[in-house]
Amino acid sequence: MRPFTHAEGIPALTPRNPWHSLTISDAFAALDANVEGLSQAEAGQRLEKYGPNRLPETGRPSRLLIVLRQLNNPLTFILFAAAAIALFLGEKTDSIFIFIVVAINVAIGAFQEWRAEESAASLKKTLRIKPTVIRSGARHTIDIEELVLGDIVHLESGSVVPADLRLASAHDLRIDESLLTGESKPVAKESDPVLDEETPLGDRRNMALAGAMVVAGRATGIVCATGEATAIGTIATMLGARGARPPLLIRMETFSARIGAFIVLLTALLGVAFYLQGAPLADIFLLSVALAVSAIPEGLPAAITVTLAVASSRMGKRNVIVRRLPAVEALGSCTLIATDKTGTLTVNRLTVKKLILPDGAEYDISGEGLELSGALRTENGAACDPHHLENIRLLARAGALTNEADVGEIEGVVEARGDSVDIAFLVLAEKLGARKKDLHATYRQQSSLPYEPKQGYSASLDIETENGFISAKGAPEIVLDMCAGVDRVLAEKSLHRLASAGYRVIAVAQGATPQDKTPLEQSHLNNLEFLGFAGLIDPLRKEAAQAVASARAAGVDVRMITGDHPETALAIARQLDPSWAPETALTGAELAKLKGEALRRRVNEAAVFARVEPAQKTLIVKELQDEGHFVAVTGDGVNDAPALKAAHVGVAMGAGGTDVARAASDLIITDDNFASIVAGIEEGRAAYDNIRKIVWLLLATAVTEVMIFVLALAFGLPIPLTAVQILWMNLVTEGIQDVALAFEKKEPDLMHRPPRKPREPIFNRQMIEQCLVIGAYVSVLSFGLYYYLHEMRGLDVTAARNTVLLFLVSFHNFHAFNCRSETRSAFVIPFRANPILIAGVAGAQLTHILAMHLPGLSGVLEISPVPLYEWGIVFMLGATVVFAGELYKLFIARPRARALRAMLEETPAHA
Numbered sequence: 001m002r003p004f005t006h007a008e009g010i011p012a013l014t015p016r017n018p019w020h021s022l023t024i025s026d027a028f029a030a031l032d033a034n035v036e037g038l039s040q041a042e043a044g045q046r047l048e049k050y051g052p053n054r055l056p057e058t059g060r061p062s063r064l065l066i067v068l069r070q071l072n073n074p075l076t077f078i079l080f081a082a083a084a085i086a087l088f089l090g091e092k093t094d095s096i097f098i099f100i101v102v103a104i105n106v107a108i109g110a111f112q113e114w115r116a117e118e119s120a121a122s123l124k125k126t127l128r129i130k131p132t133v134i135r136s137g138a139r140h141t142i143d144i145e146e147l148v149l150g151d152i153v154h155l156e157s158g159s160v161v162p163a164d165l166r167l168a169s170a171h172d173l174r175i176d177e178s179l180l181t182g183e184s185k186p187v188a189k190e191s192d193p194v195l196d197e198e199t200p201l202g203d204r205r206n207m208a209l210a211g212a213m214v215v216a217g218r219a220t221g222i223v224c225a226t227g228e229a230t231a232i233g234t235i236a237t238m239l240g241a242r243g244a245r246p247p248l249l250i251r252m253e254t255f256s257a258r259i260g261a262f263i264v265l266l267t268a269l270l271g272v273a274f275y276l277q278g279a280p281l282a283d284i285f286l287l288s289v290a291l292a293v294s295a296i297p298e299g300l301p302a303a304i305t306v307t308l309a310v311a312s313s314r315m316g317k318r319n320v321i322v323r324r325l326p327a328v329e330a331l332g333s334c335t336l337i338a339t340d341k342t343g344t345l346t347v348n349r350l351t352v353k354k355l356i357l358p359d360g361a362e363y364d365i366s367g368e369g370l371e372l373s374g375a376l377r378t379e380n381g382a383a384c385d386p387h388h389l390e391n392i393r394l395l396a397r398a399g400a401l402t403n404e405a406d407v408g409e410i411e412g413v414v415e416a417r418g419d420s421v422d423i424a425f426l427v428l429a430e431k432l433g434a435r436k437k438d439l440h441a442t443y444r445q446q447s448s449l450p451y452e453p454k455q456g457y458s459a460s461l462d463i464e465t466e467n468g469f470i471s472a473k474g475a476p477e478i479v480l481d482m483c484a485g486v487d488r489v490l491a492e493k494s495l496h497r498l499a500s501a502g503y504r505v506i507a508v509a510q511g512a513t514p515q516d517k518t519p520l521e522q523s524h525l526n527n528l529e530f531l532g533f534a535g536l537i538d539p540l541r542k543e544a545a546q547a548v549a550s551a552r553a554a555g556v557d558v559r560m561i562t563g564d565h566p567e568t569a570l571a572i573a574r575q576l577d578p579s580w581a582p583e584t585a586l587t588g589a590e591l592a593k594l595k596g597e598a599l600r601r602r603v604n605e606a607a608v609f610a611r612v613e614p615a616q617k618t619l620i621v622k623e624l625q626d627e628g629h630f631v632a633v634t635g636d637g638v639n640d641a642p643a644l645k646a647a648h649v650g651v652a653m654g655a656g657g658t659d660v661a662r663a664a665s666d667l668i669i670t671d672d673n674f675a676s677i678v679a680g681i682e683e684g685r686a687a688y689d690n691i692r693k694i695v696w697l698l699l700a701t702a703v704t705e706v707m708i709f710v711l712a713l714a715f716g717l718p719i720p721l722t723a724v725q726i727l728w729m730n731l732v733t734e735g736i737q738d739v740a741l742a743f744e745k746k747e748p749d750l751m752h753r754p755p756r757k758p759r760e761p762i763f764n765r766q767m768i769e770q771c772l773v774i775g776a777y778v779s780v781l782s783f784g785l786y787y788y789l790h791e792m793r794g795l796d797v798t799a800a801r802n803t804v805l806l807f808l809v810s811f812h813n814f815h816a817f818n819c820r821s822e823t824r825s826a827f828v829i830p831f832r833a834n835p836i837l838i839a840g841v842a843g844a845q846l847t848h849i850l851a852m853h854l855p856g857l858s859g860v861l862e863i864s865p866v867p868l869y870e871w872g873i874v875f876m877l878g879a880t881v882v883f884a885g886e887l888y889k890l891f892i893a894r895p896r897a898r899a900l901r902a903m904l905e906e907t908p909a910h911a
Contacts, residue, residue: 018197019164019166019207019224019225020166020194020195020197020199020204020206020207021194021195021196021197021199022166022194023194024166024167024168024191024222027166027222027224028168028222031149031150031222031223031224032150033150033151033152033222035134035152035168036134036136036137037133037134037135037136037137037151037152038135038136038148038150038151038152039135039136040135040136042150043135043146043148043151046148046149046150047146047148050148050149050226050227051227052145052146052227053144053145053146053147053148053162053163053226053227054145054227055227055228055232055233063110063114066110066114067106067110070106070110070305071102071106080102083095083099083102129144129160129162130142130143130144131144131147131153131154131159131162131163132153132154133147133151133152133153133154134151134152134153134154134220135151135152139154144162144163147162147163147223147226148223148226149223149224149225149226150222150223151163151222151223152168152220152221152222152223153165153220153221153222153223154218154219154220155173155208155214155218155219155220155221156214156217156218157214157215157216157217157218157418159213159214160211160212160213160214161175161208161209161210161211161212161213161214162210163210163223163224163225163226163230164207164208164209164210164223164224164225164226164229164230164231165207165208165209165221165222165223165224166206166207166221166222166224167189167190167191167206167207167208167219167220167221168191168219168220168221168222169191169219169220170189170190170191170217170218170219171217171218171219171452172216172217172218172450172451172452172453173188173189173190173208173214173216173217173218173219174186174187174188174189174214174215174216174217174419174453175187175189175208175212175213175214175215176212176213176214176215176420177202177209177212178342178343178348178563178637180201180209180211180212180231180232180563180637180639181201181202181563181613181637181639185350185420185504185538185568186215186216186419186420187202187205188205188453189205189206189207189208189217189219190205190206190453191206191219191221192206193205193206194206200588200589200611200613201231201613202563202611202613208221209230209231209232210225210226210230210231210232210233211230211232215418215419215420216404216418216419216451235614235639235641235642255695255761255762255763258761258763266706270709270710270713273713274713277716303691303694303698303738303739303741303742304691304694305325306739306742307687307690307691307694307741307742308325308326308328308329308687309325309742310687310690310742310743311328311329311683311684311686311687311690312325312328314683314686315328315667315679315680315683315684318676318679318680318683319669319670319671319673319676319679320667320668320669320670320676320677320679320680320683321654321667321668321669321670322666322667323665323666323667323668324666327649327666327667328683328684328687329684329687329688329691330630330632330648330649330666330684331632331649331651331667331677331680331681331683331684332680332681332682332683332684332685332686332687332688333630333648333684333688333755333756334556334629334630334631334632334648334649334681334684334755335555335556335557335629335630335631335755336556336557336558336559336624336629336630336631336632337551337556337557337558337559337631337632337633337634337677338559338561338617338620338621338624338631338632338633338634338643338647339558339559339560339561339633339634339635339674339677340560340561340562340634340635340636340637340640341560341561341562341564341569341572342538342562342563342564342636342637343636343637343653343672344634344635344636344653344672344674345540345541345544345548345560345572345576345674346538346539346540346541346544346572347368347369347538347539347540347541348369348538348636349368349369349370349420349423349424349538350420350421350423350424350504350536350537350538351365351367351368351369351424351427351536351537351538351539352365352424352425352427352428352534352535352536353365353503353535353536353537353539354498354501354503354533354534354535355376355392355395355532355533355534355535356494356497356498356532356533356535357388357391357392357395357531357532358391358486358487358490358491358530358531358532359490360490360493360494361378361385361388362378362379362494362497363376363377363378363384363388363392364376364377364378364379365428365431367427367431368539368540368541368542369427369539370407370414370415370416370423370427371414371427372407372409372414372427372430372431373430373431374431376389376392391531391532392432392532393432393434394510394531395508395531395532395534396425396428396429396431396432396434397429397434397439397471398471398472398473398508398509398510398531399425399428399429399471399473399506399508399534400425400426400428400429400434400436400439401439401443401445401460401462401471402448402458402459402460402471402472402473403418403422403425403426403436403458403460404418404419404422404450404451404458405417405418405419405422405423405426406418406426406436407423407426407427407430407436419451421504421506421536424534424536425473425506425534428534442464443462443463443464444462444463444464445460445461445462445463446461446462446463446468446519446520447460447461447519447520448460448461448520449520449521449522451474455474455478455522456474456475456478457472457473457474457475457478457479457482457525458472458473458474459471459472459473459520459525460472460520461513461514461519461520461524463513467513468513469510469511469512469513470510470511470512470513470514470520470524470525470528471508471509471510472508472509472510472511472525472528473506473507473508473509473534474506474507475506475507476491476495476505476506476507476533478507479507479508479509479528479530480507480530482509482511482525482526482528483509483527483528483529483530484526484527484528484529485529485530486530491530491533494533495533498533498535499567500567501535501571502537502567502568502569502570502571502572503535503536503537503571504535504536504537505533505534505535505536506533506534506536507530507532507533507534508531508532508533508534509528509529509530509531510528510529510531511524511525511526511527511528511529512527537568537571537572538568538572540572540575540576541673541674541675543673543674543675544576544674544675545575545576545577546675547673547674547675547677547678548576548577548674549577550675550678550751551677551678551681552577553751553752554678554681554682554685554751554752554753554754554755555753555754555755556681556755557629558576558607559606559607559608559609559620559624560572560573560576560607560608560609561609561612561617561620561643562608562609562610562611562612563588563610563611563612563613563639564610564611565610565611566585566587566608566610566611568610569585569608569609569610570585570608570610573585573607573608584605584606584607584608585606585607585608585609585610586602586603586606586608586609586610587609587610587611587612588609588610588611588612588613588616589611590602591603591609591612591616591619591620592616599623600623600626600627603620603623603624603627604623604624604627613639614639614640614641614642614643615642617639617640617642617643618642618643618646620643621633621643621646621647622646625646625648628759630648630755631647631648631649632647632648632649632650632651632677632681633646633647633649633650633651634651634652634653634669634674634677635650635651635652635653635661636652636653636661636672637661640652640661641661641663641664642664644661644664644665645664649666649667650664650665650666650667651665651666651667651668651669651677651680652664652665652667652668652669653668653669653672654668654669654670654671654672655670655671655672667680681751682746682750682751683746685746685750685751685753686744686745686746686747686750688756689744689746689747689750689822690741690742690744691762692762692767692822693741693744693819693820693821693822694738694741694742694819695762695763695767696767696770696771696774696818696819696822697737697738697741697812697815697816697819698730698738699763699767699771699775700770700771700774700775700778700815701729701730701775701808701812701815702775703771703772703774703775703776703779704774704775704778704779704782704808704811705721705726705779705808707775707776707779707783708720708721708779708782708783708786708804711779711783712783712786715787717786717787717790717791718790718797720782720783720786720800720801720804721801721804721805721808722801722862724860724861724862725801725805725861725862725863728805728851728861729805729808729809729812736840736841736843736844736847737812737813737816737837737840737841737844739840740816740834740836740837740839740840740841741816741819741820741834741837743834743836743837744820744833744834744837745833745834747821747823747824749897749901752901753897753900753901754900754901754903766822766892766893766896769888769892770822770885770888770893773884773888774815774818774881774884774885774888777881777884778808778811778815778881781807781811781877781880782804782807782808782811785803785804785807785877786800786801786804789803789804798862799864801862801863802852802862802863802864802866803866803870803874805861805863806848806852806863806866806870806871806874807874807877807878809844809845809848810845810874810875810877810878811877811878811881812844813841813844813845813878814878814879814881814882815881815882815885816837816840816841817837817841817882818881818882818885818886820834820837821889822889822893823889823893823894823897824889825886825889825890826882826885826886827886851863852864852865852866853865
């Protein structure tokens with residue numbers, strides 16, 4: 001098969017292109033190169049022709065773009081329309097108020113988003129890679145961007161692969177590809193194999209892929225793809241597609257469309273009714289403005305922005321950086337988390353977690369990754385037997401002596417270098433009180449046999465004064481053949497027990513020094529003493545199991561998607577939740593064979609996806625979205641970036657993640673801890689709760705104002721409030737309390753509710769009920785008061801409006817306490833839980849009192865001071881709204897909430 005090509009005929013690696021299926025000589029021929037390397041002149045020509053070895057960059061948004069994004073808000077559009085109408089009718093005060101609200105909203109949102117971008121940028125790790133290449137037969141160190149197709153690159157331990165390479169030679173080469181494929185273990189690489197064209201990315205052992213890290217060995221390879229044509233570049237280009245829209249934006253667009261339609265319809269109907277009554281056109285226009293102002297919750301955009309900003313700040317304290325404000329609520333809306341395994345649920349560091357001794361005794365070792373302290377315990381939790389402890393120390397000593405890694409603590413931070421298996425054994429030795437430098441001070445290494453994949457073991461000959469011994473560790477089948485007196489049946493059972501549980505098993509042995517103390521040779525490795533098996537695994541983070549359990553208790557489904565081996569993935573899954581059985585796993589190879597209904601069914605049944613490639617992870621996410629889930633995707637690697645972009649909310653790891661993953665995400669977890677994601681869900685739900693509280697506060701008032709207009713029209717009375725009075729109440733007095741509700745604490749049952757239905761609008765059945773109940777109750781009281789003052793007592797319209805406005809301000813202040821919870825009684829929520837609301841209520845009332853006494857402002861608003869007895873009447877009438885709210889909660893809201901919690905308990909998340 002002829003390779004797919006770059007422009008001008010130079011082949012490039014894509015998921016379909018078969019560089020791994022070519023022999024070394026065919027690869028050199030296809031790239032018009034040889035072992036002496038390109039000349040500088042030829043390299044320059046190719047650099048000019050094909051461009052630098054650079055990935056496409058997505059720069060940070062400009063300040064102007066961030067501001068424009070804040071303006072792209074449906075309610076903001078409605079506010080602009082209201083301002084335009086008011087300006088057209090000469091109501092400049094109304095227009096000014098509305099524009100001030102928009103400006104405040106934009107300023108808050110833009111500041112918060114810019115600050116989040118600053119935080120995300122501070123996480124970026126800058127590293128300039130300078131690969132070693134062979135040109136014209138000589139080695140040169142060049143900048144990574146100068147690398148071109150056909151260059152011969154030299155790799156050694158610790159280097160980063162600078163481009164996609166077809167390996168030409170390899171010696172003991174092992175590469176960490178976890179950030180590309182999700183494979184947690186370093187992958188052994190060879191140059192000789194010629195692989196099938198359909199070989200998955202993670203199994204192409206004759207390739208070194210750009211961005212991977214060489215952990216051991218050395219190699220040379222020919223550059224077969226650079227920049228966007230590399231595997232990592234292919235993933236980067238997948239990020240250009242538009243991601244899923246945040247749930248809050250979907251809900252607010254629906255909500256705004258309904259509000260807009262309601263305003264247009266109501267204004268038209270009442271305008272026609274007024275016209276039929278013979279009202280002048282100017283009065284009809286003024287009525288339309290008043291109705292629009294009363295129906296539009298002018299303070300809602302600013303209040304929502306403040307709510308999200310408060311939640312963003314709270315998330316920051318729980319290790320979650322918010323890059324887009326709507327993502328705060330989006331995370332709280334998610335019904336399913338599609339989580340990466342390596343580095344997200346696990347520590348991304350091989351660790352010795354199990355030891356099985358020759359007599360079958362099994363011990364667990366606590367401590368994950370580079371934690372240098374840990375305890376030995378039996379499976380039943382008992383302490384280590386003293387006899388076994390001596391054997392375990394010998395095993396740890398042997399593993400630490402036949403070792404080429406280094407582990408050290410610098411200013412309290414543990415750092416490691418070398419092969420991941422060697423590092424794991426050094427950490428084990430540290431836990432048992434044996435540091436590598438102390439061992440080397442006691443035992444002088446005379447010679448060694450370093451690990452090579454073909455031989456499958458490493459060995460060391462060490463001398464203490466005149467006595468010495470051999471240490472060996474490696475593949476169980478090889479090391480066991482070196483040993484004498486081994487109970488092979490028992491050993492095979494122990495080996496099967498560890499391997500079937502997903503552990504990587506290393507056998508350890510020791511033996512006597514050769515008689516002549518000659519340099520260590522393979523022939524000396526016989527008649528050794530078997531010390532036991534070490535079971536290594538990339539272990540769970542301490543908090544992961546509890547975090548998954550907490551997510552499921554909240555009704556949020558959790559699926560694992562990883563590029564790792566199925567057995568390893570299932571071992572971790574069973575630790576998270578024993579109900580994740582093997583039949584719930586789906587591999588990338590199996591996924592590739594599915595289409596249509598079969599694909600949809602298997603994706604929705606599977607709890608664990610293993611050995612999947614980046615495009616498959618995105619496919620899984622989209623299938624889950626098509627099933628109706630709001631999907632949050634977590635990940636740290638380049639391989640996770642397309643799925644992060646496609647999700648409703650992408651959550652990247654900040655400490656160990658890649659820049660590509662962070663750029664594709666909406667949220668960044670600074671401590672790489674799955675538990676922080678669950679904390680973010682809690683804060684997101686709290687933010688949505690607070691948004692609903694604000695909506696309840698504002699719309700109940702809007703319903704009241706509209707119904708007063710309808711009643712006044714029905715009774716043939718003048719409108720009870722002017723447009724300026726309504727705007728004053730909505731933007732000044734209400735604007736204080738609704739922002740204060742953004743600071744309400746979390747509801748106690750927050751994480752024991754089922755997730756909201758993905759398509760459930762903010763203005764759902766309960767919101768309609770509570771707004772109508774409160775709105776109807778208060779509109780009857782306020783219109784009754786207006787009718788009594790104007791018709792029965794004979795007060796002029798201005799005086800009657802003055803008292804009605806005072807009553808509505810008082811009602812709003814009392815109703816703010818109803819809105820602190822949709823289900824809990826206002827009398828059980830302590831005032832100290834939100835002092836800002838108390839100050840807001842007092843401030844709103846004081847502001848209105850001052851307006852009644854200030855000559856200029858009172859004239860614009862047409863208000864004036866009222867007698868003390870009227871204050872008493874207004875106060876008592878306003879207070880009754882609290883009892884109306886309590887009755888609704890007692891008989892409707894709380895029973896409904898109990899039913900929802902019962903439903904969650906009866907219908908657990910996917911298992």
